[in-house]
Amino acid sequence: MVWCTLLFADVVNGQTKTLNGVYAGVKLMPSVTPGGGMNRIDEVYLFRPDGTFNDELDKPDWQKRTTGRYTISGKKLTLKFSKDGDVSDYEIQSADKIDAGSFILFRQPMDSSVPKGFLEFKKLSSMGGMGTGTTFVGTSSTRGLYFDGKGRFSTNSENTSVIAGDGIGGGGTNKKEGVGAYKINKGVLTLSFDDGKTQTHSFYYRPAEKPVMAVIDGDIYFMKDEKEMAAERSASSSAKSKRRLSANNSNANTGASGNIADAKAMLLKANATHGGTKLDNVKTITFEATVQGISVTGYVAVTGERLRLEMSKGGKLLQVQQLEGGSGWEWQGGRTAPLTTTRINEMRTSFYTGILGLRKSEIEALTIESVKTGKAGTAIVCMQNGKRYAFIINDKGQMSASGDLATKVPLTTVYSDFRQTDGILMPYAELNTAGKQQLSTQYSNFRINPVIPPQTWNKPGAN
Structure with missing residues (x-):
């Protein structure tokens, strides 16, 4: 925060x-x-x-x-x-x-000093991995600032993509670093790099409460303690060694045409597992869920890519977001405003990933980019409508995770608690990852192909 x-x-x-x-x-x-x-x-x-x-x-x-x-x-x-x-x-x-x-x-009170230690801003996208029984697929963007408490700093930024699991491995990293001197004055942080470059940033932090966090140019940085940093260095070294060993020992060839063909066959098998023809013929969905104490009610109309999300707490409606094809609006506090282009794109991806992404029509339109197979399952990265998506299919033919890897803050979800609902195998529990936050979503109700009354799509308060 x-x-x-x-x-x-x-x-x-x-x-x-x-x-x-x-x-x-x-x-x-x-x-x-x-x-x-x-x-x-x-x-x-x-x-x-x-x-x-x-x-x-x-x-x-x-x-x-x-x-x-x-x-x-x-x-x-x-x-x-x-x-x-x-x-x-x-x-x-x-x-x-x-x-x-x-x-x-x-x-957060203003402070005339800069905290000694490492402040990190991270946007993380991941699915699968430890405890999920699936292959790990992830991308992350990290910016860090280390202050020595004596006027010197170092910076680093890193963009990483990883596909890893039993018997598979791959990915890439791009790093940038810098060092210099710093000073703080009335919320303005000045960084003077040793190469002669100077930067100024807005800077605030709260030193008295845990976790220690800072606001730099409006972004959230968290202070990492020495034990956490040591554990991450050890985990990173172990993961890199495992990925190198996996890559050397793997018989999988990402670019092989056989794997590409196998990937589409695997996705079609997942389609059959999750409902086959009934999944292909989904026209509408409604659901109820709970996310961090917030009640969420959703309405989905596949035709026209029409989506509505209502959030409430204690019976009070807090917010409504509605997508209507390539446009949409948001209601909050009695006022409405257009959805941002970013949010419109995020909402539209729900038709191409997750459960709806397993419809046969969507699978046939995919371009497979990479396939990595191991004991935990198969990670399939593909392109659809110019955007990159990922699916992980386990040995039961179930989609155990999926994600949109093209957004500014990639959205990924690991699924569990599968239940048959109107002939479709639906996940009633999700582990959602966005930025540093990992949140659980619990669904209490799904309805497949219900009749959604026209007035449902009205703005709150409208007749």
Whole structure:
């Protein structure tokens, strides 16, 4: 999560009238169909006593930049964005917390020093691996900053892709590093590299609470302790050795045409396992699930790629997102706004991965890129509509994991608790991975091909 400084002013009878500083938190967005995983959004707000705020701390003019205005009435905090006029209503719980509905915005005091240690920002996508009985497929993007507490720093960034498991191995890594001197002044971190390059960043962190975390240009960095770093170095070394040994001993040839043909046959077998013709003929799906205490109700109409996701807590509707082909909208706090292009693309992928990705029509349209087979199962990476997806098929012919590997924050899901539902084998439990977060999703109900009344697709409050 992200936290920054916040100082309260004009407090009357325990009620805050203005804010001065930064609040931030992590918004976790579940996907719209099984297999979509979770998407993590870091929300950061720099509030000023004059009633303005900025949620773009990555911009060079972040200290003076204004992206909207806020008002406070009792405990109610209302944000109105300048660009599109969108409005969000939050509740001030205390001097340290704001309830944003499906997530919490926290306060972090400003500090005039930089913490000694290693701060890491990681976006991780993975499926399978230890404890799942499947091959591991993963991609990660990592940025790190090490401060020695005496004015020196080192940086590293790394992009890695891995396919590994019993009898298989492969992947690649790209690294960049730098060293120099640092200083901090009123939330501005200056990095002076030894090669003469200089960078400035917005920087806030909370030293008094665990885990130690920092906000750098609006991104969330977590402090890693020495034991954690030593364990990761040992695990990384072991994994690299295993992958090298697996690659040398494997008889699998990724580019061999036989494997490509076998891959499509394996996907068609998974199609039959999960329902065959009944799966191919799915027109609508509805479901109910629970994610981190949030109740999720979903509606899916395959024709026209129409999807609706409703989130509620304690019987109160918090948010609705709806995809309508190549466009869509989001409702929150009584206001609607268009879905971002990124979110539209994320939601559309649910028709090409997960359970719906196993329909015969989708399998036939795939271009297989790579196949890695081992004792734990087979990882198949493929292209569809210009995007990269992955499936892991176990020895029972079940899709035990799937993912979208093309998004900015790749979405991946490991499946379990398979149950027959209206002739289709559906997973009622998922382990979702997005960024540093791993969340479990438990489905309580699926309905296949129900009639969805037309009014279901209306915006909340509409007749």
